[in-house]
Amino acid sequence: MAGIDGTREFVPVRIAVLTVSDTRGLAEDRSGQTLADRIEAAGHILADRKILKDERAEIADQLRAWCADPEIDVVISTGGTGLTGRDVTVEAHRDVYEKEIEAFATLFTLVSFGKIGTSAVQSRATGGVAQGTYLFALPGSTGACKDAWDEILVHQLDYRHPPCNFVEIFPRLDEHRRRK
Template sequence: MSDEETVSKESVSIKHLACAVLTISDTRSAGDDTSGNLLAASLAHAGHDCRKRDIVKDDVYQIRRVISDWIADEEIQVILTTGGTGFSHKDNTPRAITPLLDVDIPGFGELFRQLSFQEIGTSTVQSRALAGMANGTVIFCLPGSNNACRTAFDSIIRDQLDSRQKCNFVTHLIRE
């Protein structure tokens, strides 16, 4: 085993990423945005900076406006959205964000639904959680429930944003 392989994860500094959190909801406000708060706190706990936060109605064009601005912002490397990924006609997140992506990350949605199945059973088939990259920014679109956000962040996203992990998305971010 080489010296490099024997270095523990804890002894290597994590690369702090500039992040943004968007809550997509027709009912949430800054005072009761529990899933947005959970994601912002999770990012901070993982050593990242939540530099932008917003709440928009579940409207394709309002979602695209904010996401497009953040994708174009050279400061933002990671975007987490919460809400609007369900199966009803009122859930517009996938329809709003998919056309903005340069590349899809299909494994994220697949893995999220597999993990969610253990928690909520077959209802997970109604989740359209997704991820992708746009202009060097990684975007994760999560359901609006706190449990779903916690599952996605703790089980998938945290490690994928950890520069100390052997295989992660940090290596694909072009912004410094």
């Protein structure tokens, strides 16, 4: 994997974290805290952090609100990506996406397979773009959050990471909305 291009200056990204859980409060939210800690350690800005219950409409409404907020560049959710009846985070994300980043799910599955073997098939991690904002839905385990951040997002959210990264195309994410 390519390293950091030292000729480029680091660009901090403003990231909101959403934990989806019917049972956790802020004190018990280890996955959300894991993401918050890694975001700040990487030099990015924790723009907001919330916990919501597994309710599709409420999750989608929060995602839309953050996408409309010019102070938020990226949203990372944790939890609600499994196969049970209450797991609706993926559906809520897809209600909001303008474009899905299919390769994010594929790459996350590859990373997970290396750690947890065939149990990786139960993950429905997903990524997409809406209103010029990146959105990523991760499983609720701290291990999955660490894997997604350490193996994928820390690199793709770093402008210095060659040959390409999510940050360098920020200005073009909503080009279709601008008048020509």
